[in-house]
Amino acid sequence: MLHDRLLKAIDKLGFTQPTAVQLAALPPALEGKDLIVGAETGSGKTLAFVIPMLQHFLDNPSPNTGTRGLILTPTRELAEQVCQSVKDLATFTRVTTMTVCGGTGFKEQAAEMRKNPEILVATPGRLMEHLERETLDFGDLEFLVLDEADRMLDMGFRDEVLAITEICRKDRQSMVFSATLTHPGVHDLLPRVLNEPEQLLLNTPQNAQANIQQQIILADDDKHKERLVEWLLANETYDKVIIFTNTRVKAQWLAKSLQRQNRRSGVLHGEMSQDERKHVMGLMRSGKINILVATDVAARGLDIQGLDMVINFDMARKGDEHLHRVGRTGRQDKPGLAICLIEHTEWNLMSSIERYLRIKFERRTLKGVEANYKGPKKLKASGKAAGTKKKKSDGKDGKKSAAKPEGKQRLRDRKQVGKRRTTAAPKPPADLADGFMPLKKKRSDSDS
CATH class of the missing domain: 3.40.50.300 (P-loop containing nucleotide triphosphate hydrolases)
Structure with a gap:
C-alpha cells in the first residue's frame, strides 16, 4: 500500500x-x-x-x-x-x-x-x-x-x-x-x-504507437518542403506541433521563415544555453507559442500537452529515432498525426524504416503544391534491356533457333586484317630438335 x-x-x-x-x-x-x-x-x-x-x-x-x-x-x-x-x-x-x-x-x-x-x-x-x-x-x-x-x-x-x-x-x-x-x-x-x-x-518498436496516423509527402528540395510546411500549418487542425530537422542550421532557418509569416514559433537545439532552452519549453507548454522547430534534442521523453501533430522536415536517421520523434504526439492513447517530407535522397531511408517498423506509411499529395519527384523509377528486368528481342534463324529442321553471339575480337586479330598470313613451319621431330641428323653408328667386330 x-x-x-x-x-x-x-x-x-x-x-x-x-x-x-x-x-x-x-x-x-x-x-x-x-x-x-x-x-x-x-x-x-x-x-x-x-x-x-x-x-x-x-x-x-x-x-x-x-x-x-x-x-x-x-x-x-x-x-x-x-x-x-x-x-x-x-x-x-x-x-x-x-x-x-x-x-x-x-x-x-x-x-x-x-x-x-x-x-x-x-x-x-x-x-x-x-x-x-x-x-x-x-x-x-x-x-x-x-x-x-x-x-x-x-x-x-x-x-x-x-x-x-x-x-x-x-x-x-x-x-x-x-x-x-x-x-x-x-x-x-x-x-x-x-x-x-x-x-x-511491454512493447516492441514494431507494435508501438498504433494510435498515430503516419503519412509521407514527396518533396523536391528544402524550399519545396518549406511550402509544404506552410500548407500543412494553414490547413491542418492542431493545437501544437513540433517540426523536426536533422541540423541546427536548418532548424534556425525554418524557424525564422515561420516567424516572418507571423506564426507563433520557436526553435530548440543543442547549442542553446540552458536558460534559453527552458524559456522556449516554457513558452511551448504555456501555449504562448504553438510551433516548435527542433533537432533530436526534443525527441526523447518530452511531454507537451496538446501536441497533436509532428512534422519530420528531415527524415530521422534510423527507426528508433523516428519512433521517439513521432512519439511526442499520440500520447496516453490520444490520436496523433505524424507527417514525413521525403525527397529523393531520403526514399531509401524511409523504406528501411518502414521495414524496421513493419508498417506502411500512408502516401499523401497536397493539391497545388505537388512535387515533381514521384518516387523511384521501376527497375528494368535483369539481363538484356527491356524491349529488345533475340535474333532467330531457321535451322535445318525448319525450327527457329537463336543465333549465336559473335565472340569477342582481340586487338591483335584486328591489326592483322588485310595482311598476308604465313604458315608456321612444322615442329621437327624430337630427334631433330638440335637441327642435325643423327650419325650412323659404325659396325664393329663385336657386332658381327
Whole structure:
C-alpha cells in the first residue's frame, strides 16, 4: 500500500488509474527488485520509477545522509521534466530534489548540492565533472535509474555511465527504463548496472504507437518542403506541433521563415544555453507559442500537452529515432498525426524504416503544391534491356533457333586484317630438335 502522502499527491495530480507500464513495474519495484523495462513513450514510465523511490524514502527516513537517489537522463529537457515530476509527487513530503545539467554555473550547482538533496536528476556529462572534482559523493546512494539508456549511448556517454555506476554503492536498487531496448550497447551495459533484473517488455518498436496516423509527402528540395510546411500549418487542425530537422542550421532557418509569416514559433537545439532552452519549453507548454522547430534534442521523453501533430522536415536517421520523434504526439492513447517530407535522397531511408517498423506509411499529395519527384523509377528486368528481342534463324529442321553471339575480337586479330598470313613451319621431330641428323653408328667386330 502506498504512503498516504504519495496517494494525496497522486490524487492532486488527477491520476485515477495506473497505466500498463505502472501496473507491471510497480509491484516488483516496490519489492526492491532490479528492473529493465521497455515501454512506449508517453506510457507513464516516469511515475513507475519515481513512486517506488519516494515510497522507500518515506518508509525509511534518513535525514542525515547524502544523495539517496540518482536518475540519469540523456538531455537537459528530459532531466528538467523528470525533476518536475519528482517535485510534484513529493509535494506533501520533505524529500528534496534538483537537476545537475550543463548550461548552468558549476559553482552554483556545487553550492546547491552541499544542501544534500535526496534525489538528483542529472545528465552524465555534467555529473561526471562534479565527481571528478569531488563535489559529490554517492556513498549513501540507494537508487539508480537510467532513463533512455540507449539514447545516452548514442550520444557517446557510455564511459561516463559506467564510471558513475562504479562509484555508486553496490547494495542499491537499479532500474533501466526506455522506449527502445534494441541498442547493441545496452545489453553489454546491463550486467554492469543491474543485479538479477526482472525484464518487462511491454512493447516492441514494431507494435508501438498504433494510435498515430503516419503519412509521407514527396518533396523536391528544402524550399519545396518549406511550402509544404506552410500548407500543412494553414490547413491542418492542431493545437501544437513540433517540426523536426536533422541540423541546427536548418532548424534556425525554418524557424525564422515561420516567424516572418507571423506564426507563433520557436526553435530548440543543442547549442542553446540552458536558460534559453527552458524559456522556449516554457513558452511551448504555456501555449504562448504553438510551433516548435527542433533537432533530436526534443525527441526523447518530452511531454507537451496538446501536441497533436509532428512534422519530420528531415527524415530521422534510423527507426528508433523516428519512433521517439513521432512519439511526442499520440500520447496516453490520444490520436496523433505524424507527417514525413521525403525527397529523393531520403526514399531509401524511409523504406528501411518502414521495414524496421513493419508498417506502411500512408502516401499523401497536397493539391497545388505537388512535387515533381514521384518516387523511384521501376527497375528494368535483369539481363538484356527491356524491349529488345533475340535474333532467330531457321535451322535445318525448319525450327527457329537463336543465333549465336559473335565472340569477342582481340586487338591483335584486328591489326592483322588485310595482311598476308604465313604458315608456321612444322615442329621437327624430337630427334631433330638440335637441327642435325643423327650419325650412323659404325659396325664393329663385336657386332658381327
